[in-house]
Amino acid sequence: MAKENLLYSKDHEWVRREGDAVVIGVTDYAQHELGDIVFVDLPAVGKELKKGDPAANIESVKAVSDVYSPVSGKVTEANASLGGSPELVNQDPLGEGWIFKMSVEQAAELDELMDLQKYEEYLKGIAGE
Amino acid sequence: MKKTKINEAHYILKGKMVEFCGWDLPVQYSGLNTEHVAVRTTGGIFDVSHMGEIWFRGREALRAVQHLISNDASKLAPGRIQYAGLLTESGCFVDDLLVYMIQENEYLLVVNAANIEKDFQWMKKHTARFDVQLENRSEEYSQIAIQGPVAEKLVQEFTDIDLKPMGYYHFASGRVSGIEAIVSRTGYTGEDGFEIYFKSDAAAASKLFLDLAGKGEKYDALPAGLGARDTLRLEAKMALYGNDIDDNHTVLEADLGWILKLKKEGPFIGGEALARQKQEGIRRKLVGFELVDKGIARHGYPITVDGKSFGAVTSGTFAPFLKKPIGMAYLPVEHCAVGDEFQITIREKTVSARIVDTPFYKRNK
Numbered sequence: 001m002a003k004e005n006l007l008y009s010k011d012h013e014w015v016r017r018e019g020d021a022v023v024i025g026v027t028d029y030a031q032h033e034l035g036d037i038v039f040v041d042l043p044a045v046g047k048e049l050k051k052g053d054p055a056a057n058i059e060s061v062k063a064v065s066d067v068y069s070p071v072s073g074k075v076t077e078a079n080a081s082l083g084g085s086p087e088l089v090n091q092d093p094l095g096e097g098w099i100f101k102m103s104v105e106q107a108a109e110l111d112e113l114m115d116l117q118k119y120e121e122y123l124k125g126i127a128g129e
Numbered sequence: 130m131k132k133t134k135i136n137e138a139h140y141i142l143k144g145k146m147v148e149f150c151g152w153d154l155p156v157q158y159s160g161l162n163t164e165h166v167a168v169r170t171t172g173g174i175f176d177v178s179h180m181g182e183i184w185f186r187g188r189e190a191l192r193a194v195q196h197l198i199s200n201d202a203s204k205l206a207p208g209r210i211q212y213a214g215l216l217t218e219s220g221c222f223v224d225d226l227l228v229y230m231i232q233e234n235e236y237l238l239v240v241n242a243a244n245i246e247k248d249f250q251w252m253k254k255h256t257a258r259f260d261v262q263l264e265n266r267s268e269e270y271s272q273i274a275i276q277g278p279v280a281e282k283l284v285q286e287f288t289d290i291d292l293k294p295m296g297y298y299h300f301a302s303g304r305v306s307g308i309e310a311i312v313s314r315t316g317y318t319g320e321d322g323f324e325i326y327f328k329s330d331a332a333a334a335s336k337l338f339l340d341l342a343g344k345g346e347k348y349d350a351l352p353a354g355l356g357a358r359d360t361l362r363l364e365a366k367m368a369l370y371g372n373d374i375d376d377n378h379t380v381l382e383a384d385l386g387w388i389l390k391l392k393k394e395g396p397f398i399g400g401e402a403l404a405r406q407k408q409e410g411i412r413r414k415l416v417g418f419e420l421v422d423k424g425i426a427r428h429g430y431p432i433t434v435d436g437k438s439f440g441a442v443t444s445g446t447f448a449p450f451l452k453k454p455i456g457m458a459y460l461p462v463e464h465c466a467v468g469d470e471f472q473i474t475i476r477e478k479t480v481s482a483r484i485v486d487t488p489f490y491k492r493n494k
Contacts, residue, residue, distance in 0.1 A: 035356075036162040038447040039425055039454075057476070059425045061161050061447050062356050 003028075003094055007110060008119035009070040014094060015113055018101065021076055022110075025098040026058065026067060026089060029123055035060040037089045042078035043100050049073060051109055056099050058089065067099055071109040077101040133178035134271045134334035141335075142342060142352050150243045152179045155354040164353035165360050165449040168318050169490075172277030172350030174341045175358055177317075178334075181245035182270045182326065183252065185236040187261035194228060194236050196259070196397050197252060199380050201390035205230035210298040210313055213388050215240070215248060216399030220379040220406060224248050225370055227315065229300060237311070237326075241370045255398060271334045275341065276322030276361075279348035284323045286344055287337075288312060292323070306337050317358065319365025319490055363455065364448050364490040366417055372428055373415060373443040373457050381406055382459065384415045413459045415443070417487035418471075420454040422480035426473045427456075433472040433479070434464050442473060448489060455489050456482070 007015040012030035016023045031037065041057035049055050049069035056067040056078075078100045082088060089097035104110065114122060130153040139146060144155025154176065157164060167173050185194055194202045200213035207230050215223040224244040229237040240248045249265045256263065275284050285292050290303035290312050300313030308327045316322035329337070342352045359369070368374045368383060380389045380403060391404050420426060426445040431438060445456030460471060469484045 035157065036160055036449070038449075039423065041424070059447065061165075061360060061449055062156070064425070064427070 004116050006094065007070075007113035007115065008122075009068065009113055010122065011068045011070075013067060013070050015070050015110065016098075017110070021101050021103050022071065022073075023098050023101050024055075024067070024070060026093055027119075028093050031090050031093045031097070034058060034065060034090075035062060037086045040079075040082040040086045040089065040099065042080075042082065043075045045075050045077060047075045049075065049102065055102075058086075058099075069102070070113060071102070072105040073103040075100055075102050131179075133176055134329065134331040135176040135178055135273070135338045136335070137331065138335040138338040138342075139176065141339060144352070144354060147355070149355055150179060152242065154179065155352075156356045157354040158352045161354070161356040161360065162449040164351050164357040167349065167351040168277045168320055168353060168357060168361055169450045169492075170278065171348055172275060172279040172283055172322075172345060173318070173353030173357060174338065174345055174350060175274040175276065175353050176272075176338060177274050177324070177358075178271040179242035180272050181240040181242060181248065181265070181267040182272075183238045183240060183245075183249055184264040184266055185238065185256075185261055186264070187234060187259070189259040190234045190236055190261045192395070193252075193256040193259040193261040193263075194238070195393065195395060197255060198226070198228065198397065199390065199399065199403075200228070200388045201393035202228050202230070202236070203394065207232045208299055208301060210300060210315060211388075212298075214374075214380050214385065214399075215251070216380065216397075216403075217376055218399060218402060220381070220399040220403040221376045222370065222374045222378070222380070222383070223251050223376060225368065225374060229311070229313065243371060269328050270326050271329065272324060272326050273338060273341065274316055274318075274322060274324045275350075276316045276318040276320045276353075277350060278321065279345075279350055280320070280322040283341065283345055283348055283350055284312065284325070287341065297321075306333075306340060308333060308337065317367055318361035319367070319488065320361075320492055357449075360446050360449055363444050363446055363457070364450060364488070366457065366488040368415070368457075369444060378413075378415070378459065379403060379406060379411070381411050382413055382415060410462070412462055413440075414462055414465045415457055415459050416465050416484045417455065417457055417489055418482040419485050419489075420456075420473070420480055421470065421483050424475045424478065424480050425454045426475060426480070426482065431474045432458055432460070433474070434461060439471075451490055455485075460484070 198213040310327035
């Protein structure tokens with residue numbers, strides 16, 4: 001998936017519009033920081049999430065981290081392939097390693113996310129810290 | 130932050146650096162899983178210079194060591210090593226350590242990085258009446274561990290010591306890359322391997338590490354970080370001080386009865402309490418478990434047995450070689466048989482865990 005067409009959160013999730021819904025995953029930066037991912041705890045379909053709520057857990061060998069919901073809405077699908085192959089998040093974070101899909105309650109929340117250029121600047125800021 | 134003399138090599142090898150016990154050390158280089166599997170199948174090279182080296186010298190060096198530790202150091206001969214507990218009066222751990230018998234009246238005790246100063250003060254305080262000199266030489270010594278099936282071949286390329294006949298928990302003095310060193314057949318991974326102790330400047334220490342990593346390529350051995358060190362020791366069910374053993378759990382509770390020699394000559398710290406506990410029986414025991422349900426149980430996650438809270442997971446991870454979540458915990462003795470199940474709370478979820486035979490991983494010899 002072309003990273004240019006995605007939106008990004010400060011917590012290193014990416015968001016892709018798909019009709020009225022969005023697909024959510026973690027960025028290449030995030031998967032690299034996490035290291036070898038061995039388990040993804042997926043959200044239940046139908047779960048209502050507010051922007052910023054923890055939606056899923058990604059466990060690497062050494063650590064666990066939350067995937068936050070970048071917008072408010074309802075979970076419509078979770079990536080079942082991650083059950084047997086959590087390493088997809090490492091191998092193809094923007095494609096096969098997507099985590100869940102959700103409806104969008106307020107389209108305006110999408111405007112608060114970063115585009116690729118802003119996200120790359122944001123990453124530079126982190127590296128400079 | 131403190132730097133080992135090998136620090137420069139970690140940056141050259143692009144290690145992902147973290148602070149560990151006040152030291153700037155690599156958590157990984159190429160990746161934790163890759164490094165872990167390399168140690169199990171080929172080899173790994175670790176900087177463990179943060180470990181502490183305390184020397185005991187003098188007419189009563191043996192008596193002093195015997196007074197401090199749970200094992201029986203009188204069984205040692207020069208060139209032999211013993212694993213032991215440094216114990217409190219109640220039989221719990223001040224630390225766990227290795228005792229090297231260098232020669233008569235001279236011993237080297239290798240202790241955990243986080244405990245060096247505490248151990249040294251404890252040792253001095255409790256050996257004041259013996260004719261022995263204690264010297265903490267941790268700052269002077271570097272230590273490199275080479276672990277895995279190729280370790281012998283790889284290290285042999287660097288040393289004049291004949292490694293083939295060296296038994297497990299034996300050591301010899303000689304030269305490694307021209308540097309005077311102690312080479313022991315020991316490790317913290319569950320694999321065959323060696324640990325090299327040496328004194329040198331930073332340039333020579335970094336060079337030796339880089340040379341080992343460079344020559345290691347021929348054998349598919351990799352530099353490995355603290356991450357793999359932790360998952361490797363856990364698969365082999367080796368205790369980590371601060372997680373699985375501490376000053377609140379006894380040697381017997383930690384299921385380390387084999388390092389407790391109650392019949393050795395002379396009294397030792399913790400001996401009386403442990404003799405009593407052995408007679409009365411323990412009420413909790415350190416066991417290994419696997420998860421029945423999905424998830425990973427980590428250090429500190431709460432445990433329930435028959436609906437009642439019972440402490441927490443002491444160590445837990447996803448085991449990279451066995452490819453399953455494993456861990457250790459203290460459980461009540463009436464619930465600590467292989468096959469018994471209990472519950473662990475992973476964040477808001479409760480999952481089932483089952484006690485299994487340990488070590489989780491045992492190498493084919």
